[in-house]
Amino acid sequence: MNKIQIEDREFEILIENDNICKRTRLIGIQINLDYENRCPLFIGVLNGSFMFMGDLLKEITVSCEVAFIQVSSYSGAKSSGKVKEILGLPDDIHNRDIIIVEDIVDTGLTLSHILKELYKQKPASVKVCSLLLKPAALKEPLEELEYVGFELANDFVVGYGLDYNGLGRNLNDIYRTKTVVPSAS
Numbered sequence: 001m002n003k004i005q006i007e008d009r010e011f012e013i014l015i016e017n018d019n020i021c022k023r024t025r026l027i028g029i030q031i032n033l034d035y036e037n038r039c040p041l042f043i044g045v046l047n048g049s050f051m052f053m054g055d056l057l058k059e060i061t062v063s064c065e066v067a068f069i070q071v072s073s074y075s076g077a078k079s080s081g082k083v084k085e086i087l088g089l090p091d092d093i094h095n096r097d098i099i100i101v102e103d104i105v106d107t108g109l110t111l112s113h114i115l116k117e118l119y120k121q122k123p124a125s126v127k128v129c130s131l132l133l134k135p136a137a138l139k140e141p142l143e144e145l146e147y148v149g150f151e152l153a154n155d156f157v158v159g160y161g162l163d164y165n166g167l168g169r170n171l172n173d174i175y176r177t178k179t180v181v182p183s184a185s
Contacts (some may be wrong), residue, residue: 023150024055106154
């Protein structure tokens with residue numbers, strides 16, 4: 001399936017699942033090396049991270065714990081810039097090694113809000129693992145962004161946990177909005 005339609009948008013394939021799996025495996029290997037003899041707490045940011053987090057954890061061989069939080073700043077296809085309350089933030093992270101797992105980092109506003117709340121509990125360390133990063137959309141640098149699967153242009157993407165109006169999360173591949181080329185007249 002090279003093209004798909006979700007509601008009013010047409011999408012074309014950007015990253016095939018095979019490539020996602022290979023990159024996830026490599027990230028897992030790096031995390032295993034970095035956290036040898038430690039027990040990190042992976043915190044998945046719902047809803048988008050669920051597929052990536054599930055596949056990433058299958059690659060993790062060090063002892064670890066898992067938690068999920070839910071926060072949103074999206075409205076349709078654009079970040080609203082306003083972060084809603086974080087639901088489910090663990091309250092026992094003092095002196096813990098934390099790895100936040102994101103599906104995508106674009107503006108970084110949501111992630112900055114999450115980090116601010118996490119640091120209030122004085123964790124030992126905080127790193128971010130994101131499947132996708134849109135460097136051109138970042139509003140400020142994020143020092144904690146340690147593990148990145150793929151860097152993207154500032155396209156809107158869907159699939160593998162990412163959605164458009166709640167749809168498309170179940171797709172195995174990642175698709176981007178198809179660019180409409182105006183016809184010559």
